[in-house]
Amino acid sequence: MDFDIDDRMQGFIDAAAAVSEELAPGYQQREKDLVIDPELRKHMGAQGLIAPEIPEELGGRGERALTAGMITEQISRGDINVGYVQVVGSLVGQILARNAHPEVAKTWVPRITSGEDIVAIGLSEPTGGSDAGNPDMTAVRRDGGWVLNGTKSMSFALHAGATVVFARTEEGRRGRGISAFLVELDRDGVERQGTPDMGTKCVGRGFVEFTDTWIPEQNLLGAAGKGFTEVMQGFDFSRALIGLQVIGAAQVTLDETWEYTSQRMAFDQPVSSFQGVAFPLAEADTxxxxxxVLCQKTLWLKDAGRAHTKEAAMCKWWAPKTAYDVINQCLLSHGQFGYLTTFPIEQRLRDVLGLQIGDGTAQIMKLIISRNNVAREFAP
Ligand SMILES: Cc1cc2nc3c(=O)[nH]c(=O)nc-3n(C[C@H](O)[C@H](O)[C@H](O)COP(=O)(O)OP(=O)(O)OC[C@H]3O[C@@H](n4cnc5c(N)ncnc54)[C@H](O)[C@@H]3O)c2cc1C
Structure with a gap:
């Protein structure tokens, strides 16, 4: 494994760290505003901090996936929710760059990397997210294109200019006969409704309902009926990125907690001098x-063109759980002040919790790991 950081990569990390410093003071206000300022996205995009691994001809920087991961962690130190702009940008940018009609890719991918717009991704439905290979949404061919009917659940439902969706186009067993499409969200028959989430409020998550929504043939992504198997591979990337997103939020909380506990006095000494306070933080650091390292290794495997589905699933269940546990411990180490909404810790706890569910739950990730280790008939 080679995680060596060259000068170019360091430049992106430094730029992301500088943006993170700018983001941090507005973290709690963004939750109240219920939106990430589009100018902020453009500020990130101008510095190559959204989907930097996209080829230059589509507006990216041709960087490694590992660079995207390191940027994600830095940005998420300042605001984990702004981290979604990079994670969803990398996930969807890559899906479009690989699978979209060249005209569609040329229109939408540069909008993502520049921060001009957001393209969401709707795989889950109100009727189910874990069984993603069995959607209720349908698409049928009509008038030189496709007509979509169904409802999807997604981050950025309220703010995106377009979304990728998965719909059944042919009869078939689980995962077969599903096609992926890009749908512009200003088309007829599209209705959006926000969800009253306990966290990640500025990400504008919600349900998008499509009623007889027509899209042209060129909006099909990949081959008809093969959308699930082909396009779903993109999630191996986002799972490692989400791992680094939550680690960013947990690491900054841990750094603050070392600082706080070394200043806070009890029994005439700093509370960090008690093993009961310091050792849980030392464990959290470990x-x-x-x-x-797990997330970075997964991205390194991706960059090396090697299989990483199992490792990506490990990142997705373990990092959000670990980050949640670490932030919970840090909150307790702050005593009553950790419980105040004037401190960012309780918000980070709520925001990280969402990512134990989003992009697939721990149970589904452990299914993937099991099925990579034993034959299908011996796995859950
Ligand atoms: C913050 C956040 C962001 C999100 N962003 C997006 C997005 O951008 N795009 C998108 O498409 N979706 C998104 N989602 C939806 C998310 O992907 C789904 O909620 C998730 O996949 C789980 O689906 P579900 O809620 O329908 O739970 P269900 O599928 O109904 O599952 C309910 C429970 O049963 C368990 N379960 C289900 N099947 C099994 C099984 N075979 N074995 C063991 N346990 C099982 C699950 O683990 C879960 O605990 C987001 C959700 C959140 C919270």
């Missing part, structure tokens, strides 16, 4: 370091 766990975050291990989780970071």
């Amino acid at each position: 766990l975050l370091t291990a989780a970071r």
